[in-house]
Amino acid sequence: MRNPVPVITVDGPSGVGKGTLCQWLALRLGWHLLDSGALYRLTALAALHRGLALTDEAAVAAVAAALDVAFLPGVDEMRILLDGAEVGAVLRSETTGDAASRVAVLPAVRAALLQRQRDFRRPPGLIADGRDMGTVVFPEAGLKLFLTASAAERAQRRYKQLIEKGMDANLAGLAEEIAARDARDAQRTVAPLRPAADAELLDTTGMPIARVCDWALTLAARRLSIPVIP
Numbered sequence: 001m002r003n004p005v006p007v008i009t010v011d012g013p014s015g016v017g018k019g020t021l022c023q024w025l026a027l028r029l030g031w032h033l034l035d036s037g038a039l040y041r042l043t044a045l046a047a048l049h050r051g052l053a054l055t056d057e058a059a060v061a062a063v064a065a066a067l068d069v070a071f072l073p074g075v076d077e078m079r080i081l082l083d084g085a086e087v088g089a090v091l092r093s094e095t096t097g098d099a100a101s102r103v104a105v106l107p108a109v110r111a112a113l114l115q116r117q118r119d120f121r122r123p124p125g126l127i128a129d130g131r132d133m134g135t136v137v138f139p140e141a142g143l144k145l146f147l148t149a150s151a152a153e154r155a156q157r158r159y160k161q162l163i164e165k166g167m168d169a170n171l172a173g174l175a176e177e178i179a180a181r182d183a184r185d186a187q188r189t190v191a192p193l194r195p196a197a198d199a200e201l202l203d204t205t206g207m208p209i210a211r212v213c214d215w216a217l218t219l220a221a222r223r224l225s226i227p228v229i230p
Contacts, residue, residue: 015154036130
């Protein structure tokens with residue numbers, strides 16, 4: 001039976017404005033939000049909290065399947081809750097990142113998280129942020145958006161973020177890293193980074209985020225018959 005709850009998927013590489021757009025849409029429409037990129041880190045963190053060995057595939061997969069997580073959009077920054085507690089800061093740590101890379105290679109964990117992502121689809125609707133939301137996780141979504149931007153602009157955006165946080169950054173190095181990651185993502189055999197055949201594409205290079213949001217909202221109103229006020 002087809003799920004009647006509407007979904008808007010927003011895919012694309014990092015640094016194109018997906019996160020900001022998804023938070024804005026979730027707030028504007030009053031819909032649920034899924035940040036798929038955080039789920040492996042959340043799974044690893046939850047497993048560590050429970051004292052599990054990250055090599056115990058069955059146990060970690062069980063954690064992934066029952067992950068108690070919420071993504072709460074905000075005007076400035078999204079809050080991420082795990083088991084009711086805010087974990088945004090620890091989620092970005094090197095320790096959590098390393099643990100996430102270890103659980104991400106486990107097939108049972110990947111399968112569990114695929115279903116867990118689909119479980120986020122609840123009334124009145126879902127905004128799904130990721131890289132394969134429109135191609136793998138929600139291929140039947142009513143509106144699929146795919147954002148791009150030049151590697152140079154994305155490097156500039158990342159450079160600005162790091163400098164604002166008081167961290168060292170090399171603009172040229174960031175640009176090279178982004179270009180290399182794009183190539184890897186596009187060529188990987190499992191869920192390569194590519195737009196769905198029926199996705200709406202937008203290059204956000206040089207575009208104010210307000211224009212990106214207006215574009216998405218206009219499409220949502222037209223494609224999903226959502227009663228929104230421009």
